[in-house]
Amino acid sequence: VTSEGSFQLRLTQLVNDGGVTESGLCCSGPSFPNCIEQCRTSIRVCLKHFQATVDPSGPCTFGSYKSPVIGGNSFAPENTSYIRRHPTVFDFTFRWPGSFSMIVDVLHEVNTETPILISRLIVSNSHVTTQPRSDPTWITPAPFTKHGVELHYSYRIVCKEYLYGGDCAKHCHPRDDIFGHFSCDEQGNKVCHPGWTNDDNGAYCTSPVCSKGCDTERGSCRRPNECVCKVGWKGKLCNECATMPGCVHGTCDQRFQCNCNPGWGGSYCNQDLNYCTNHHPCFNGGICSNTGHGSFTCTCVPGYIGRRCQFKISACSPNPCHNDGECISSVDTCLRFTADGYECKCKNNFYGSLCERTHVTCYDSPCNNGGLCVPQKDKYMCRCTQQWKGYNCEERVDPCSPNLCLNGGICSVRNNIPKCECRDGFAGRFCNVNTQCVNNLCLNGGSCLTRSQGFQCTCPPGYKGRLCGKLDNCFSSSCLHDESCPMLENRRSCICKFLFTATSCE
The missing domain is CATH 2.10.25.10 (Laminin)
Structure with missing residues (x-):
């Protein structure tokens, strides 16, 4: 894993009220305390690997920085143009060793000359670790004071995004996809999202947590809070056995069993051994008797018939009353009845229980x-x-019932004799004669044919139209394939259809 991070230095305040250099002289030239002009102060930083005895002249192995003039005698660097490089950041691409040495020179800039040292801060720390990016704290030592010059500073080492640990070598990149479902804590440890956990082969939170109570031997899950049953098991928690495929009326204690319910038999429990109990097929109090697999007989109570005793017997079927007497069943009324359950209502001066007698002669x-x-x-x-x-x-008697007239004729009675009024094109006593072609309206020798909706003319050669009254100009032409033949330049010409050419469209 590539280690990456940054060493960050923040200079918060420089105090040099006397305006003197390290040698005790004024930055403006005259001897202290008669310093008149302000120092032209700049900052130079050298960051290197840890040295028990720091060599200021050695290379800056971790990086260096030199600012332009950013202030006078006393000032807060973060309130000057230095803010553009504040804090001063030194990026590194190696495993942080946990130690460093740093040299901070406060300089007085002299035109065209080498800067004059005002103060030099040397820091060596053999045990310093990184801190999370979310941690806003800084390491703030006591102000550095020498020859009346005071420098306030602080620093910290921060790993780049997704890198953690004291050496910035621990990688943790939050994700929520097929490769993992986790976030990272401040130490770079993976924290599984709710519903996910680590599997036996890795620590990327790729194993979903199944529904609470899910039987993991009989079910599994591909997403959190689900329970997908293996073959042969069912139920919300996959703790119920599934019967043999095709089992109709059976149960199971283990998967793929088919233990028949009472009254059923066969390998798939689909043979009805007690049809009467399972289906109750007899109606209206009929008594059911099993007669074999899926079969039964019904013994009906008096007054009902049918295979299932579903039909009520009517005492009036067939009609027991004579001489057009009307039979009234006990089912239809609440009148008094004979023991047979019906009563005859007699007509035409007949009487008797069956209307079989009359006193009229x-x-x-x-x-x-x-x-x-x-x-x-x-x-x-x-x-x-x-x-x-x-x-x-x-x-x-109605002479017109049923209607004697054919072909849409209308029947009417005149002097008790039925007469037919025929529609146009038909005649005869019963409108059975078609007269549409009696007066042949077809011209030029056309033949008349009767049709149910009128007549039709069959025209002779050379004529056309409904009554054969139009000349067929193309009849005698030599145009083939039903092509048109209009008159063009005083002669008849053929206009051919697609795929036919030549004079006669042959």
Whole structure:
């Protein structure tokens, strides 16, 4: 893993009220304390590997920095143009060793000459570790004071993003994808997201935490809080066995069993051994008896019939009443009934439980409208004329029922005789004669054909149109393939269709 981080130096205050250099002379030239002008102060920093005895002349192995003039005698560097490089940052791309040496020179800049040293700060720390990027604290030693010059400073070592540890060599990059589901704490340790944990082969939080209570031997999960059952198991927690595929009426103690419920048999528990108990097929109090696999018989109580006793027997079917008597069943009314459950409502002067008797005879002339009375045993019979019907010839016969007229003709009665009013094109007593072609309207020798919606003319050669009244100009032309033949330049020419050419479109 590549180590990366930065050493950060912050100079907070420089105090040089006398305006003197390290040698005790004024920056302006005259001897102290008669310093008149301000010093022209700059900063030079050299950061290197740890040295028990620091050599200021050696190379700056960790980096160096030299500022321009940023102030006078006393000032806060962070309030000057130095702010553009404040704090001073030295990036490193190696494993942080945990120690360093630093030289900070406060200089007086002289035009065209080597800067004059005002004060030199030397710091060596053999045990300093990094700190998290989120930690805002700085290491702040006591102010450095020498020859009346005081320098306030602080520093820290910070790893770059996703790097942690005292040497910035521990990598932790938060992620939430197929390669891991974790964040990082301040020490760079992976912290699994809720619902995820580490598997046996790594520490990237790639194993989902299944639903609470999920039987991990019979189920698994690909996402948190789910429980996907293995083959042969079911239920929310995969703790229920699944029956054999195809098992209809059975249960299981172990997966792929099919233990039949009472009344069922067969390998798949699909053979009904007790159809009556399982299905209750008989209605209306019928008694069910099992007669084999999936079969039964119903013994119906009185008054019901059918394979399932689903039909109620009507006492009026068939009608027991004679002489057009009306049968009324006990199911249809609350009147008093005979022991047979019905009552006959008699007509035409008949009486008796079945309307089988009458006290009227032919002597009483019961037949109306010219009907002839014929004596019968215990009754009579009327032979009605053509215009009347009914037991006593009391109903008039409708000559137009059913309709005698064909082809849409309308039937009407005139003097008790049915007459047909035919629509156009038809004639005859029953409108059964088609007259559409009687007066042939087809011209030029055309043949007339009758149709249900009118007539049609079949035209002879050379003519066309509905009545064959138009000349067929192309009949005698030599144009082939049904091409058109208009008159062009006083002669008839062929206009050919696609794929046909030449004079006659051949």
